[in-house]
Amino acid sequence: MHDAFKYAWREIRRRKQRSAGTVLSYLTAGAIIVLAVSLSGTTRDNTQQVLWDIGAHTVGYIPRLTIEGCCIQTYATDLYDPDREGFIANNAPTNLIVDEQIEMIRQSANVADAAPYLMFRIRSSMGTGEWVLGGIDLTRPVAHAATVVAGSQVVEGEFIEPGDDGLVMVEQEFAGAYNLGVGSELVLGDINYKIAAIVNPPLRPGKANIYMSLPALRELVATRLDEAVEDPTNAVLVESVGAQYHEAAMADVSNILGQSSRISSFGCWRPGITVMGITANTAWTITAVVIICMLLIAMKIQIASVVQRRFEMGVLKAIGWSDGNILSQLMAESLIYSFAGGAAGVLVAFIALQVLPAELTGGGQAVTPLVMVAGVLLPVTGGLVAGLASSLRAVRMRTADIIRTI
Amino acid sequence: MERVPILKCSNITKSFRVRGKTIRVLHGAELDVYPGELIVIKGRSGEGKSVLQWILSGIDTPDSGEILFEGVSYSKLSGEEMSTLRRERIGLIFQNFNLIESWTAMENVESALLNSGLSPEEKREKAVSILEKMDLGHRLDNLPVELSVGQQQRVAIARALINEPSLIIADEPTGSVDDETAGEMLTILLSYVKDRNSAMVVTTHGHFTGEHLADRIYSIKEGRLYSATQVQA
Numbered sequence: 001m002h003d004a005f006k007y008a009w010r011e012i013r014r015r016k017q018r019s020a021g022t023v024l025s026y027l028t029a030g031a032i033i034v035l036a037v038s039l040s041g042t043t044r045d046n047t048q049q050v051l052w053d054i055g056a057h058t059v060g061y062i063p064r065l066t067i068e069g070c071c072i073q074t075y076a077t078d079l080y081d082p083d084r085e086g087f088i089a090n091n092a093p094t095n096l097i098v099d100e101q102i103e104m105i106r107q108s109a110n111v112a113d114a115a116p117y118l119m120f121r122i123r124s125s126m127g128t129g130e131w132v133l134g135g136i137d138l139t140r141p142v143a144h145a146a147t148v149v150a151g152s153q154v155v156e157g158e159f160i161e162p163g164d165d166g167l168v169m170v171e172q173e174f175a176g177a178y179n180l181g182v183g184s185e186l187v188l189g190d191i192n193y194k195i196a197a198i199v200n201p202p203l204r205p206g207k208a209n210i211y212m213s214l215p216a217l218r219e220l221v222a223t224r225l226d227e228a229v230e231d232p233t234n235a236v237l238v239e240s241v242g243a244q245y246h247e248a249a250m251a252d253v254s255n256i257l258g259q260s261s262r263i264s265s266f267g268c269w270r271p272g273i274t275v276m277g278i279t280a281n282t283a284w285t286i287t288a289v290v291i292i293c294m295l296l297i298a299m300k301i302q303i304a305s306v307v308q309r310r311f312e313m314g315v316l317k318a319i320g321w322s323d324g325n326i327l328s329q330l331m332a333e334s335l336i337y338s339f340a341g342g343a344a345g346v347l348v349a350f351i352a353l354q355v356l357p358a359e360l361t362g363g364g365q366a367v368t369p370l371v372m373v374a375g376v377l378l379p380v381t382g383g384l385v386a387g388l389a390s391s392l393r394a395v396r397m398r399t400a401d402i403i404r405t406i
Numbered sequence: 407m408e409r410v411p412i413l414k415c416s417n418i419t420k421s422f423r424v425r426g427k428t429i430r431v432l433h434g435a436e437l438d439v440y441p442g443e444l445i446v447i448k449g450r451s452g453e454g455k456s457v458l459q460w461i462l463s464g465i466d467t468p469d470s471g472e473i474l475f476e477g478v479s480y481s482k483l484s485g486e487e488m489s490t491l492r493r494e495r496i497g498l499i500f501q502n503f504n505l506i507e508s509w510t511a512m513e514n515v516e517s518a519l520l521n522s523g524l525s526p527e528e529k530r531e532k533a534v535s536i537l538e539k540m541d542l543g544h545r546l547d548n549l550p551v552e553l554s555v556g557q558q559q560r561v562a563i564a565r566a567l568i569n570e571p572s573l574i575i576a577d578e579p580t581g582s583v584d585d586e587t588a589g590e591m592l593t594i595l596l597s598y599v600k601d602r603n604s605a606m607v608v609t610t611h612g613h614f615t616g617e618h619l620a621d622r623i624y625s626i627k628e629g630r631l632y633s634a635t636q637v638q639a
Contacts, residue, residue, distance in 0.1 A: 015508070
């Protein structure tokens with residue numbers, strides 16, 4: 001084996017032009033692999049982020065049906081205005097969800113996280129009308145990221161934190177309508193709250209007028225019901241593992257909450273994943289075509305090199321080199337070409353990703369070790385195939401036929 | 407004591423198909439080569455002497471007949487074994503030397519030591535030693551194109567002899583050089599043959615400088631090897 005590499009290296013050094021051409025082919029293949037994987041990864045991540053922001057979340061709840069005896073009687077029927085106040089979601093009265101259901105949803109393979117959510121409609125303390133209150137489990141990001149309200153959507157003030165039970169956040173439009181600002185007092189039921197932030201979340205499945213921590217809302221709700229309910233939850237906020245798994249996640253939630261449940265989600269995840277699929281497939285197809293072309297070029301150069309060295313092969317076989325010796329040398333040449341080319345390609349791609357403007361790289365994804373290894377291994381695999389093809393051609397050449405033509 | 411031939415060829419035939427037509431190149435060639443012998447095979451171009459040479463060296467295979475090298479039939483050897491035999495026991499010298507153009511004189515000679523089991527240093531030492539004996543010690547790192555014809559021929563001879571073969575097969579070994587150089591080469595080859603009790607088969611289309619030293623001379627015509635002329639007893 002030492003001899004094979006020694007003769008291969010000698011051949012590579014002596015025929016610089018051909019060697020440069022072959023290495024360049026493998027370099028291109030290696031670089032394209034790394035660039036394609038990294039850029040498509042960036043694109044995928046960016047798309048995933050957009051979909052995550054808007055489409056990989058859902059709110060599940062169980063509308064209250066009017067069938068007698070089927071549901072937990074927790075609707076505030078006797079307090080204040082029984083037709084206007086109580087547990088709601090999407091403007092519809094709801095039943096409660098038990099903790100076990102939320103835990104089951106959380107355990108689902110298609111679900112990244114799930115959090116309890118409490119939505120309660122309460123009569124306005126500032127004239128007629130009702131307000132929708134959202135009680136968020138502030139310990140779980142899913143609850144205050146894409147489904148309800150995020151820290152980035154604070155217009156003024158500070159996003160509330162766990163334990164801020166006397167604080168609330170109000171929607172900008174709501175605050176404007178009632179002339180409320182950060183620091184204003186707000187009475188809900190019989191309890192006074194201080195406004196910590198004005199927020200402006202976009203359209204969200206769990207949109208409310210006033211947001212507060214889940215424990216705070218539970219405390220408030222307890223004062224509104226005519227019978228005690230321990231830690232009520234009437235909605236579950238769910239984050240799918242990814243946009244591709246969103247449909248499956250919604251099915252899981254629906255199965256766990258029961259047939260009468262409703263799943264509220266954005267519709268954009270479906271065209272989103274279609275576009276993602278098209279983009280990814282196109283990128284992979286182009287990458288595959290380019291890689292195959294580069295490997296074919298390298299293979300052609302190597303086979304041409306064998307044809308060019310036909311005379312040498314014949315002489316070496318005549319003086320006693322075995323087919324195995326010839327095959328080893330050519331395979332060693334291929335290995336050196338493809339390894340050097342692939343490694344150089346990875347380096348070139350790595351540098352390119354650092355120096356190219358972010359607009360071109362989509363923010364630039366770090367080249368992972370796995371991608372680097374793939375950037376070397378794929379050209380090496382192609383090189384071994386090319387080496388084998390050219391070696392077999394060399395081995396098949398009959399020494400007598402070559403010698404005869406010399 | 408009965409002499410055992412290094413090489414024994416029996417009833418060798420060889421034909422080629424050219425444009426659908428069969429051309430018989432060798433007809434029942436018989437040849438025994440004994441240790442210490444110099445055998446000259448003369449014939450014009452196209453008479454089959456090169457084909458015979460390739461068959462004797464195991465580069466080509468006959469259509470029929472048998473070749474025994476020190477009692478072992480070529481037909482019984484695998485490709486790998488035949489390569490080993492050719493590398494270790496047979497020294498080939500081509501008419502136009504057939505040196506690898508991109509390799510230096512030393513690399514060309516060293517190439518015959520592949521699979522010899524020697525370390526790289528030992529290989530180099532051996533190659534340098536034989537090239538120095540050929541008076542090429544100052545040309546080790548020259549490419550063939552940088553050498554004179556005579557020097558190229560000496561490199562080719564060094565490559566053929568470096569494994570100390572039992573049999574040397576040479577095609578017009580002195581055909582491309584002047585008489586003086588030819589004489590020097592012949593001296594090297596013949597002293598090798600006599601010293602090691604090996605044998606040499608030389609094919610030539612004209613006059614071979616060492617013809618007068620041959621033990622037997624054959625002529626080949628239309629693929630038939632005619633009876634040997636016993637030059638020396």
